[in-house]
Amino acid sequence: MKFSAQEEYGLRCLITIGLKESATIPEISREEGLSEHHTAKLLSILRKAGFINSTRGHIGGYRLARPAEEIAISGVLEVLGGKLYDKRFCAKHSGLLTMCTHVGSCSIRSVWRQIQDAVDTVLDRVSLADLLAEAEVSILDLPKDRAGLKNHELRQVTNVH
Amino acid sequence: MKFSAQEEYGLRCLITIGLKESATIPEISREEGLSEHHTAKLLSILRKAGFINSTRGHIGGYRLARPAEEIAISGVLEVLGGKLYDKRFCAKHSGLLTMCTHVGSCSIRSVWRQIQDAVDTVLDRVSLADLLAEAEVSILDLPKDRAGLKNHELRQVTNVH
DNA sequence: GCGATACATGACATAATAGTCTAGATTGCG
DNA sequence: CGCAATCTAGACTATTATGTCATGTATCGC
Incomplete structure (x- = not known):
């Protein structure tokens, strides 16, 4: 079970736009360390889904x-x-058969559902505004805590990420 | 965020072994609708991790x-x-830079952590024994509920999976 | 109008994941 | 022993996810 790169980078781009009110591809690309083409692709997904306007x-x-x-x-x-x-998950995981052998008796499915519910519960409580607020606080905190530190020193303090 | 095929199939194989006490590759392969080679690969992972003996x-x-x-x-x-x-997640997602731009101010990281915690909470409560019990009950229930139904009828009742 | 700055889109290349196949090693039985 | 049933290992292929590139369209300011 993994987060995809698209989730990570796409969400970051959205946060950047939120923080700056308005942003261009070159700007976002620079801030996040992504190529402009890559950035454009991610933004295109977010735009088509109706989260941003261009x-x-x-x-x-x-x-x-x-x-x-x-x-x-x-x-x-x-x-x-x-x-x-x-919904398509079980259909995609029936192996070589056209139909999953576990019809009517799938104990795993219930685990997957429970996990899905747990994740949804966390995510439904969080809006983009929450992430923006958190990002702003962190930025303000930085100079106070780490003034004067060079990059390689910072890396040790924060354990990179 | 997705479950991988290996998680799904690997866990199923483990459940099959648990239900039957002892099982061979051809047996498991038949039950789960996987090729024998594929089954062997999954079991090899589970064995090396110490969950099963061969x-x-x-x-x-x-x-x-x-x-x-x-x-x-x-x-x-x-x-x-x-x-x-x-731990390697952020290092792998620094884009073109050697270091993530969000050192010290990563609001996403906190979301990922919360999700991770929620999932762990669910998973830590569940043992293989729980899944085996559930699977056994489901199997016993089947004849009672759906006796006499052909496969294509069953499919409609259970909405596949 | 024209050039500079932006976004839009789809084909392509690369990397990761999933699954197959070949060859080999171990064990039990007759 | 020698064969059949079983696991083991790793190379190979196919599929999917990721990221790049080339080309095109829209808007603004002069």
């Missing part, structure tokens, strides 16, 4: 389509990485 | 290395599919 042209860029409070992280992750346990 | 030769096969009560599903899934959020 404006073309000289002073164009992206901004949130709705207030951050109304953007649930669960929805964002679903678009970027799919549902953990979706 | 015996070669004519009357060989696999059996649980410990009582099902002592086999935590969390451990099994970790071996089959890795941790959801492990």
